[in-house]
Amino acid sequence: MSIMMLPTRDGYGYGLLELGAANPDVLVLDADLAKSTRSDWFAAKYPERFFDIGISEQDMIGTAAGLALGGKIPFATTYGVFVAGRAWDQIRTTVCYSDLNVKIAGAHGGISAGGDGATHQALEDIALMRVLPNMKVLVPCDAIEAKKATVAAGTVLGPCFLRFAREATPVFTTEGDFFEIGIANILKPGTDATIIAAGPIVYEALLAHEQLAAEGISLRVINMHTIKPLDEAAVVAAARETGAIVTAEEAQLYGGLGGAVAEVLARKCPTPVEMVGIEDSFLECGTPEELAVKYGLTAKDLVRAVKKVLARK
Amino acid sequence: MESMQRLKEFCQDVRADIVRMTSAAGSGHPGGSLSAVEAMTVLYFNVMNHRPQEPGWPERDRFFLSKGHACPVTYSVMARSGYFPVEELLTLRKCGTRLQGHPSCKTLPGIEVSSGSLGQGLSIANGFALSAKIDNKPYRAYCLMGDGELQEGQVWEAIMTAAHYKLDNVCAIVDYNGLQIDGDVESVMGIAPLAQKWTAFNWHVIEADGHNLEQMQAAYAEAAQTKGKPSVIIMKTIKGKGISFMENVAGWHGKAPNQQELQSALAEIYGKENGK
Ligand SMILES: Cc1ncc(C[n+]2csc(CCOP(=O)(O)OP(=O)(O)O)c2C)c(N)n1
Numbered sequence: 001m002s003i004m005m006l007p008t009r010d011g012y013g014y015g016l017l018e019l020g021a022a023n024p025d026v027l028v029l030d031a032d033l034a035k036s037t038r039s040d041w042f043a044a045k046y047p048e049r050f051f052d053i054g055i056s057e058q059d060m061i062g063t064a065a066g067l068a069l070g071g072k073i074p075f076a077t078t079y080g081v082f083v084a085g086r087a088w089d090q091i092r093t094t095v096c097y098s099d100l101n102v103k104i105a106g107a108h109g110g111i112s113a114g115g116d117g118a119t120h121q122a123l124e125d126i127a128l129m130r131v132l133p134n135m136k137v138l139v140p141c142d143a144i145e146a147k148k149a150t151v152a153a154g155t156v157l158g159p160c161f162l163r164f165a166r167e168a169t170p171v172f173t174t175e176g177d178f179f180e181i182g183i184a185n186i187l188k189p190g191t192d193a194t195i196i197a198a199g200p201i202v203y204e205a206l207l208a209h210e211q212l213a214a215e216g217i218s219l220r221v222i223n224m225h226t227i228k229p230l231d232e233a234a235v236v237a238a239a240r241e242t243g244a245i246v247t248a249e250e251a252q253l254y255g256g257l258g259g260a261v262a263e264v265l266a267r268k269c270p271t272p273v274e275m276v277g278i279e280d281s282f283l284e285c286g287t288p289e290e291l292a293v294k295y296g297l298t299a300k301d302l303v304r305a306v307k308k309v310l311a312r313k
Numbered sequence: 314m315e316s317m318q319r320l321k322e323f324c325q326d327v328r329a330d331i332v333r334m335t336s337a338a339g340s341g342h343p344g345g346s347l348s349a350v351e352a353m354t355v356l357y358f359n360v361m362n363h364r365p366q367e368p369g370w371p372e373r374d375r376f377f378l379s380k381g382h383a384c385p386v387t388y389s390v391m392a393r394s395g396y397f398p399v400e401e402l403l404t405l406r407k408c409g410t411r412l413q414g415h416p417s418c419k420t421l422p423g424i425e426v427s428s429g430s431l432g433q434g435l436s437i438a439n440g441f442a443l444s445a446k447i448d449n450k451p452y453r454a455y456c457l458m459g460d461g462e463l464q465e466g467q468v469w470e471a472i473m474t475a476a477h478y479k480l481d482n483v484c485a486i487v488d489y490n491g492l493q494i495d496g497d498v499e500s501v502m503g504i505a506p507l508a509q510k511w512t513a514f515n516w517h518v519i520e521a522d523g524h525n526l527e528q529m530q531a532a533y534a535e536a537a538q539t540k541g542k543p544s545v546i547i548m549k550t551i552k553g554k555g556i557s558f559m560e561n562v563a564g565w566h567g568k569a570p571n572q573q574e575l576q577s578a579l580a581e582i583y584g585k586e587n588g589k
């Protein structure tokens with residue numbers, strides 16, 4: 001059976017179109033990457049509501065803040081590395097401290113910017129955004145969920161960061177699937193161990209589920225599309241009911257989803273945890289597939305991590 | 314010192330390298346590399362005091378590629394001036410290569426600092442130039458920037474710093490090709506009038522045709538002779554220069570030529586006079 005492949009940035013493009021039609025206050029800003037981020041779809045349909053700010057990410061965030069003060073719902077869009085990194089102080093002090101209704105879209109998250117190399121691979125965006133009070137952090141797993149996350153962000157009040165990827169990845173959720181910010185989706189109800197994953201790597205977790213099922217291991221798979229506010233109840237329940245946790249993300253482990261899950265479990269339900277993600281390093285260029293293999297982000301690596309955590313149970 | 318005729322031939326080879334290496338990689342940035350071919354060829358062959366066989370030579374002039382995406386042209390002039398074998402160019406962007414998609418000083422000797430996030434290079438050039446002043450050293454700092462890149466606020470902060478500390482050992486080069494990713498610079502986010510802006514910020518401004526080797530050579534010499542102020546060479550260029558189907562087309566900013574496009578590009582490069 002062949003599965004449809006789409007990049008999650010396409011979901012952002014569709015989500016913006018839906019929001020644009022529903023609400024005239026929705027505006028989109030970009031910093032000279034409109035085609036890559038898919039904000040150009042909105043620009044083509046609603047040119048009077050699209051503003052290219054040029055290569056000035058800090059100015060873009062400040063401008064978005066002012067627009068929000070004027071009652072607009074601005075989506076400030078560019079690559080995750082540049083917005084979360086370059087404009088962090090503007091996001092912290094202007095947007096989050098004042099709790100403004102600014103939406104921030106970070107494209108080309110994780111290893112999906114492959115060939116561009118370390119400078120363009122957003123691996124710290126989740127950590128950088130997660131530490132900010134008032135910020136919500138959404139990491140959709142496929143294009144359909146990316147659209148829902150975009151629409152949800154445009155509907156909820158307050159700062160949101162959305163992470164999208166460049167490469168086409170499997171579309172495995174459906175339009176009808178439940179999606180609500182802050183509520184984890186349990187995709188498989190296993191009992192022996194749990195993988196908590198965010199982003200396109202959730203699909204790898206489903207593949208790991210299949211492989212482990214064949215070996216008689218019952219794996220729970222949680223799609224943690226909202227990294228902040230984290231669905232702590234789902235994390236704690238998984239720890240209590242399965243007794244072993246593996247986290248999976250295309251990001252630095254320090255401060256990422258792995259860190260977030262470990263923080264909750266250390267305080268509420270100490271449980272063995274293994275983490276799959278990037279181990280405190282800058283990567284290199286290569287195709288996303290090559291990088292996934294080299295840096296251990298495939299279903300095979302998840303299976304290995306599950307076995308490792310089971311041994312610690 | 315290479316003759317103008319010899320430089321012209323180098324420029325042809327550099328252009329060919331750019332299309333060959335991006336084509337082999339299947340991605341990369343030909344447009345803004347092609348616009349800087351003459352500037353980079355003159356700089357590496359006739360202007361900078363450096364030792365390609367000894368990249369860490371402490372007395373060298375430093376080159377900072379602020380617009381890191383233009384690494385294909387940088388890698389090519391580095392290879393052709395002797396930093397590494399020309400054959401290695403074809404490893405661009407391959408997994409495990411020293412020639413990363415944006416330059417990394419951790420992998421390739423001769424790259425002073427890793428870059429790829431726009432707007433940061435001039436500050437670094439300033440800091441290096443300041444250290445040269447403190448140590449009474451004669452070496453200079455060169456920094457290549459894009460015109461779209463000038464939209465970054467940090468660039469203007471650095472422009473102030475260089476003038477404030479009278480860093481006459483800094484030479485900025487602006488690749489004024491009029492295009493960025495989303496289209497014409499003036500329609501995306503206007504930066505004109507450029508020369509007046511740098512002048513108002515107390516820089517010595519040199520305007521040149523960035524595809525004219527003699528003019529570029531003279532511009533670098535004028536910059537080196539200018540004392541008490543930093544110099545900027547605002548060079549008018551054509552993005553994609555030398556390959557007709559790439560010239561002035563924003564879409565060739567970050568797209569690699571396919572086999573057929575590569576062949577017609579190579580035919581054009583070696584078929585007609587270039588570098589003028
Ligand atoms: C901080 C930052 N923002 C955005 C980008 C993405 N980007 C890479 S090149 C580019 C356009 C550069 O245009 P210009 O400076 O005119 O370069 P040139 O035309 O010489 O290629 C953009 C937006 C980046 N590399 N860094």
Ligand SMILES: [Mg+2]
Nearest residue numbers: 460461492493
């Ligand atoms: Mg340009």
